[in-house]
Amino acid sequence: MTTTRHTLRLGRDDAFENDVIGIPFEIGAGDDSVEVTLSYDRDAAVIDLGCEGTDGWRGWSGGARSSFVIRADAATPGYVPGPLEPGEWSVQLGLYKMPVEPVDVTVVIETPARSAIPDEPLGAPRPDAPRASARNLPAPAGLTWFAGDFHAHSTHSDGAQSLGELAALAVGNGLDFLAVTEHNTVSHHPLLDGVGAAHGITLLPGQEVTTPHGHANAFGEIGWIDFREPAHRWVTEAAERGGLLSINHPLQGDWAWQHPLDALPAALELWHVSWFLEATATAPWALLARWRRDAVLLGGSDYHSPELKYLPGTPVTWVAAEERSPEAILDAVHAGRTAITRLPTPDAPALVRVGVELIAMAADGTVFCDVEGRRRLLHGDRVVLPGSGGPFRLESATGECLAISA
Known part of the structure; x- marks a missing residue:
């Protein structure tokens, strides 16, 4: 056995110089x-943990873990198993919250x-749980919502x-699909098809490109996106690989979007679970006044734990x-x-x-609103509306905010 120990003194000055050190x-x-194994005073700082191999990225666990194991046949969740290629590797430390001292x-x-490495629980499948798509919302010919x-x-x-x-919770809340968007890792991608099939839900490959200056979700089997690169590279690389990038919770406190971009990505997480705490829809909706109005609008629960008292699918x-592949x-x-x-x-x-039309369902007594703030009270459970000049909300x-459509 070979044991190597490194001891460093790190503070806020180091974080200002480099977000991530190897x-x-x-x-x-x-x-x-x-x-x-990583150790430090967790009451004084928050340091993220990751690993890069000779041939590429091997995983990230952020501040959630203090240690990880990588073997040829298995790895700590968040890390990619496989043969250990000889050569120089590096432990990656993200200096997320560092003290002055x-x-x-x-x-x-x-x-x-x-x-x-402990086995991961499969969860209890619920194949007979009702799905929200059984509602059969009005859709273009050949398509299902x-x-x-x-x-x-x-x-x-x-x-x-x-x-x-996680899949069992999503099924239990009526979802047909769920994007699993882990921070700065794609270790989960090879497992999604099998877990999804076991639970009868489509699990979409995603990754949350995560920095102290903002987060973005990259969707699709596009390989790992390097969060250490400038944000404009995330946008171009995701598109070049056939994926899609969405800026996440752009107005949310410490995680608000701060990266400068000349060209915005195609998608925007307009409705994040944190905005359920808002009394009105004003905060996220105002964002569209300075964003691409043709952005693909997405919602995200940012689900992490049952302690948060909400489920995947909120919103x-x-x-x-x-189909739901x-x-x-x-x-x-x-x-x-x-x-x-x-x-x-x-x-x-x-x-x-x-x-060219919008259809409002279960809409009696709701208020139809466009991006300019014009409003109309709706009468009836099914109301057909003109659909040009969006996006719109109920x-x-x-x-x-009850509903949003482009």
Whole structure:
């Protein structure tokens, strides 16, 4: 066994100089596993943890873990298993929240690894759970509105539950699909088809490109997007690889979007779960006044834990697709066929586009509002409206956002 110990003094000055620093170490030709342990005063700082191999990125667990193991046949969730290529690797430390007075940071690297990797719970499948798509919202010919969520986390980053447990929650809340968007890793991608099939739900491959200056979701089997590169590279690389990039919760406190961009990405997480705490829809809606009005509008629960007291699908993003395969769902998103509702229930107000018209469902007593702020009270459970000049929303009588459509 080989054990290497690195001790550093790191503080806010170091974070201002570099968000992420690397600590190099060697993997020998006979090494078949590695274990890394990080320790520091967690009351004084927040340091993210990751790993880069000789041949590329091997994973990230942010501030959720203090150690990880990588073996040829398995790895700690968030990290990519596989043979350990000989050469120089590096432990990656993200200096997320650092104090003015530096703290001692210790990194211990051991080959071979000593610790076991626990199995991930599959969760309890619920194949007979009703799906929100059974509501059969009005759709263009040959398409169905499927219900989903474009932002969720498991133990492959900082979520509290396994992929299987996350899928079971989404099915239980009536979702047809769920994008799993782990922070700065794609370790979960090879597992999604199997877990999704076990639970009867489509799990979309995603990754949350995460920095202290803002987050973006990249969707599709497009490989890993390097969060250490400038944000404009995320936009171009996602598009060049056939994926889609969405800026996440752009107005949310410490995680608000701060990266300068000359060209905005195609999609925007207009409705994030944090905006359920707003009394009105004003905050997210005002964003469109200075954003691309042709942006694909998405909603995301940013689900992490049952302790937060909400489920995946808070809010619900509806996608008009030919089927609910990952490819069909993402093709529909590329085409801009999305709508968002506050709830997945059959009696929740919805606003969906069918050709040049908008159709408001369960809409009696709601208020139809355009991006300029013009309003109209609706009468009747099904109301057909002109659809040019969007995006549009439905509000309650007290100003709560109920539904959004482009």
